[in-house]
Amino acid sequence: MLAEFDLIRRYFMSSQEAMTASNGVALGCGDDATLLVPQAGQQLAVSVDTSVVDVHFPREAPAFAVGHRALAVALSDLAAMGATSRWCLMALTFDQRHFDSDDAAHRWLADYARGFHALNQQHATTLVGGDVTSGALSIGVTVMGEVPAGKALTRGGARAGDLIAVTGALGGGAGGLALWKQGERDLAHPLLSRYLLPQPRLAAGLALRGLATAALDISDGLLADLAHLREASQVGAVLDIAALPLAEGLESALGQKAALQAALSGGDDYELLVTLSRDNLAQARQRLAPLGLALTVIGRCCEALGVSVSDQTDLGGTDLGGKDLGGYVSGYAGWQHFSGEAP
Amino acid sequence: MLAEFDLIRRYFMSSQEAMTASNGVALGCGDDATLLVPQAGQQLAVSVDTSVVDVHFPREAPAFAVGHRALAVALSDLAAMGATSRWCLMALTFDQRHFDSDDAAHRWLADYARGFHALNQQHATTLVGGDVTSGALSIGVTVMGEVPAGKALTRGGARAGDLIAVTGALGGGAGGLALWKQGERDLAHPLLSRYLLPQPRLAAGLALRGLATAALDISDGLLADLAHLREASQVGAVLDIAALPLAEGLESALGQKAALQAALSGGDDYELLVTLSRDNLAQARQRLAPLGLALTVIGRCCEALGVSVSDQTDLGGTDLGGKDLGGYVSGYAGWQHFSGEAP
Numbered sequence: 001m002l003a004e005f006d007l008i009r010r011y012f013m014s015s016q017e018a019m020t021a022s023n024g025v026a027l028g029c030g031d032d033a034t035l036l037v038p039q040a041g042q043q044l045a046v047s048v049d050t051s052v053v054d055v056h057f058p059r060e061a062p063a064f065a066v067g068h069r070a071l072a073v074a075l076s077d078l079a080a081m082g083a084t085s086r087w088c089l090m091a092l093t094f095d096q097r098h099f100d101s102d103d104a105a106h107r108w109l110a111d112y113a114r115g116f117h118a119l120n121q122q123h124a125t126t127l128v129g130g131d132v133t134s135g136a137l138s139i140g141v142t143v144m145g146e147v148p149a150g151k152a153l154t155r156g157g158a159r160a161g162d163l164i165a166v167t168g169a170l171g172g173g174a175g176g177l178a179l180w181k182q183g184e185r186d187l188a189h190p191l192l193s194r195y196l197l198p199q200p201r202l203a204a205g206l207a208l209r210g211l212a213t214a215a216l217d218i219s220d221g222l223l224a225d226l227a228h229l230r231e232a233s234q235v236g237a238v239l240d241i242a243a244l245p246l247a248e249g250l251e252s253a254l255g256q257k258a259a260l261q262a263a264l265s266g267g268d269d270y271e272l273l274v275t276l277s278r279d280n281l282a283q284a285r286q287r288l289a290p291l292g293l294a295l296t297v298i299g300r301c302c303e304a305l306g307v308s309v310s311d312q313t314d315l316g317g318t319d320l321g322g323k324d325l326g327g328y329v330s331g332y333a334g335w336q337h338f339s340g341e342a343p
Numbered sequence: 344m345l346a347e348f349d350l351i352r353r354y355f356m357s358s359q360e361a362m363t364a365s366n367g368v369a370l371g372c373g374d375d376a377t378l379l380v381p382q383a384g385q386q387l388a389v390s391v392d393t394s395v396v397d398v399h400f401p402r403e404a405p406a407f408a409v410g411h412r413a414l415a416v417a418l419s420d421l422a423a424m425g426a427t428s429r430w431c432l433m434a435l436t437f438d439q440r441h442f443d444s445d446d447a448a449h450r451w452l453a454d455y456a457r458g459f460h461a462l463n464q465q466h467a468t469t470l471v472g473g474d475v476t477s478g479a480l481s482i483g484v485t486v487m488g489e490v491p492a493g494k495a496l497t498r499g500g501a502r503a504g505d506l507i508a509v510t511g512a513l514g515g516g517a518g519g520l521a522l523w524k525q526g527e528r529d530l531a532h533p534l535l536s537r538y539l540l541p542q543p544r545l546a547a548g549l550a551l552r553g554l555a556t557a558a559l560d561i562s563d564g565l566l567a568d569l570a571h572l573r574e575a576s577q578v579g580a581v582l583d584i585a586a587l588p589l590a591e592g593l594e595s596a597l598g599q600k601a602a603l604q605a606a607l608s609g610g611d612d613y614e615l616l617v618t619l620s621r622d623n624l625a626q627a628r629q630r631l632a633p634l635g636l637a638l639t640v641i642g643r644c645c646e647a648l649g650v651s652v653s654d655q656t657d658l659g660g661t662d663l664g665g666k667d668l669g670g671y672v673s674g675y676a677g678w679q680h681f682s683g684e685a686p
Binding site: 026027030031032033034035036037038040043044045046047048049050052053054055056076077078080081083087089090091093128129130131133134135136138140142143144145147149152154155156215216217232 | 369375376377378379383387395396397398399421423432433434471472477479485486487498558
């Protein structure tokens with residue numbers, strides 16, 4: 001039986017040496033609590049996300065991806081605030097009985113920790129607290145970032161007339177899940193990678209500070225998350241379905257109709273959904289270009305509450321009729337994590 | 344099926360109105376992240392604790408107690424740092440299938456939230472973030488407190504010659520668990536209450552700032568937690584077993600031997616274990632008196648590493664021989680949560 005202290009020490013405190021005053025860590029892991037030094041003039045952005053086996057990721061997912069993904073979905077919330085990620089805490093609940101041997105459990109933990117640490121490192125984030133408990137596999141990650149007072153991107157700043165835009169491409173999360181269910185296991189597959197190794201858009205969130213009027217990350221699906229933005233900002237939205245940037249390979253993998261469905265209602269894309277004035281679009285795109293990230297306009301905010309789709313003349317080459325599109329928009333409420341089911 | 348957003352809104356955002364600038368909350372729940380305003384000159388003390396059903400609390404425990412306890416064990420870490428509790432985040436994983444009906448699930452959640460909120464309120468702590476997911480019942484609580492730079496109580500400050508003392512009484516957590524297993528269900532029973540409704544010693548931690556040289560909370564059992572303190576401070580300890588303050592009713596409930604065992608190695612007491620110089624003892628006791636909390640000297644720190652027990656002449660009226668005591672000290676390593684078993 002692995003002991004808690006050993007586990008924590010062996011796999012999760014390797015970043016200990018990296019804890020220095022420059023990381024804002026005054027006292028690192030190993031005491032009752034960690035002591036952090038927030039920077040003057042900064043607000044602290046905090047959020048927690050739980051990833052549960054068989055709800056948020058498949059039991060057979062590679063341990064590296066489980067560690068990466070649990071952290072990524074939490075960091076994505078900081079990205080959506082335009083915050084700089086600083087610190088995180090990780091609560092791992094882990095059932096050793098799922099493994100044939102202590103060795104197998106150790107291998108899983110080592111891979112899991114590798115995935116977690118690698119993403120932390122990529123985003124200059126320090127693991128400053130943790131807990132390892134026995135039970136059904138789940139990971140709770142608390143992330144802490146900083147943002148200058150008054151500069152955070154919220155959900156409530158969209159105004160009628162603002163453009164609605166998304167970073168990157170949509171539908172990859174749901175597309176990857178569909179492929180996983182069909183037996184695809186190659187993490188290098190672009191869709192599977194979108195699903196299991198999502199990239200939190202922290203640099204994009206920073207770049208859009210001062211330009212976007214509102215932002216959130218697409219975790220529940222475009223329509224569901226747009227609904228959150230509409231409600232918080234008290235605006236309506238007109239969507240140009242034909243403009244949705246579909247993830248690479250999505251249409252050929254799922255077919256046109258399911259691909260559109262994935263982009264509209266599939267969860268787990270972790271792209272940013274933002275609103276901004278038309279005047280700022282060019283500058284926003286310029287700032288995202290060095291990140292290799294497109295910013296695609298997919299609609300605009302309007303005064304009439306609710307969401308509608310642009311008429312067929314705006315739909316470009318798609319052969320979907322207006323009636324079908326209405327069906328998409330009203331028929332998919334977006335992913336509800338609590339149901340434990342993909343939409 | 345209960346939807347995640349409804350759940351969070353209904354049960355956990357009631358404290359929303361309480362979020363004001365005076366709580367240090369610049370932007371409350373409902374966005375991607377919450378924005379907090381740390382106070383200048385303060386360090387941030389952060390810690391996370393997971394409570395898992397059937398590991399940390401029984402499945403049949405009253406929902407009120409589950410909510411209270413999950414928060415209490417996390418707050419206890421802030422108490423041990425001498426920090427003032429400010430904010431917390433709660434990740435609840437919850438399996439609706441364990442309930443006969445939606446109504447039963449709602450009742451459980453309402454009671455759970457009541458227990459959580461009541462303790463938060465008692466300690467002026469604001470719930471600033473949460474996540475509700477579907478899965479085996481477990482609760483991850485991240486707590487955030489503040490402490491003036493350089494004033495935190497750590498595990499590493501004990502020096503040879505310091506007294507070792509504990510707040511309140513020991514063994515109640517393990518005693519309550521033993522009674523629970525025997526069928527006791529009355530939360531008003533002092534031992535059961537110690538187990539299921541532990542009181543984090545936040546006021547005591549604050550009061551001992553500037554007097555205690557080291558501190559931690561007793562969650563794993565006195566001997567195990569003393570070992571953490573000894574290791575961090577690089578000191579040894581001589582314990583006066585006869586001086587251990589046993590929880591009220593513990594000896595009559597368990598018998599003398601099991602009571603001592605519970606005090607030495609039972610987990611879940613959540614009292615503070617502190618070291619301090621003999622010169623500061625009277626003042627420390629004076630500060631704790633208004634809290635109705637005793638501070639009992641149970642030993643002293645020494646240079647020789649390891650732990651030993653005082654010889655029989657120091658043991659007062661107890662009829663336990665030195666050999667038996669040695670057995671206690673070497674035989675119980677304290678609670679290891681990861682094993683999922685009480686010692």
